[in-house]
Amino acid sequence: MLRAMADPFFFGYGSLVNRATHGYVDAYPARVKGWRRVWRHTALRPVAFLTAEPAPDVEIEGLMAAVPGGDWRALDERERAYERRPVTEAADHPVGRPVAVHIYTIPEGRHGRPDEAHPVLLSYLDTVVQGYLREFGEEGVARFFLTTAGWDAPILNDRDGPRYPRARSLRPEERVLVDDWLRDIEARVIQAT
Template identity: 35%
Template structure:
């Protein structure tokens, strides 16, 4: 499919997709946005050769609005996107679900056909409470800080349920293949924020007491 005939699609990213450095496809346009009526949460995921770890997903919550990234791409990228999000299903959205700054994105949204605008939602979770992945979380948090500033980073922590679990500290041998580089001081800050949200690190007094 050539670029001229490539149908336009758009999706709302609420985790690693907020960090544009992790995108593997040559997207057309991306703009920080908010999704109304949804909340993020951590859940279990099927095993796929990686150590068991938590998966970030969303569920409907009319009282919540979450920060994220609205990404426009060509339909030819769908196979790659679906492979990346293979533990997720595409759920259709409408332009009315999105809040964003005034730019060309609203007009682009209105031009989309049915099911061409969506969010990836994790499939039904399995039993258990697997750990979070430090390399993934640092990349996600860095994306929110870059795209939404301090307010957006704080909102990510506040509007995500399920931080009360252990973390797999893998920065020296990252399991997340798209971990982005950043200063050590920023990593330490992110870890402090995670502890404040209830995440348990190895060696923490609260973790040792369990």
């Protein structure tokens, strides 16, 4: 029980699902009820990214991981555009003991819809999808696309020169999977200049 108190967990639903973007090793696939992912931007970043917002009757998958010693400083800095909120009661996980779970979210009124000046980076999306593929398989990738709102956002194809600082290289079949989904949802992909 002391460990549960000492090591709270975060629930990641974007790039934190990709274990290659962080060093939190005590991690598990999980679900959170009552939240959905949505593409947004804030004045704190020049591009759009995922946030989570309350949404009754919606459940999202992600990766939850222990924050050793409850030291949130590095993660709070990485997620500085967000606020950390408890979602312990909404989390469904395989940890096997009571743990505190938190999610990062941008409060309503502090974000806007993506636009040409604040697009989604394809290098970020690639990294997120790779994480979902590794944790949940192709079915999980499908659920990611289907339970995320805001796909009318412009997506900047920066694969030749990734602008996302934690971008991961995709295998050819992973790239095809992302591109197929972008076609299926009729995403508007624009070329980086």
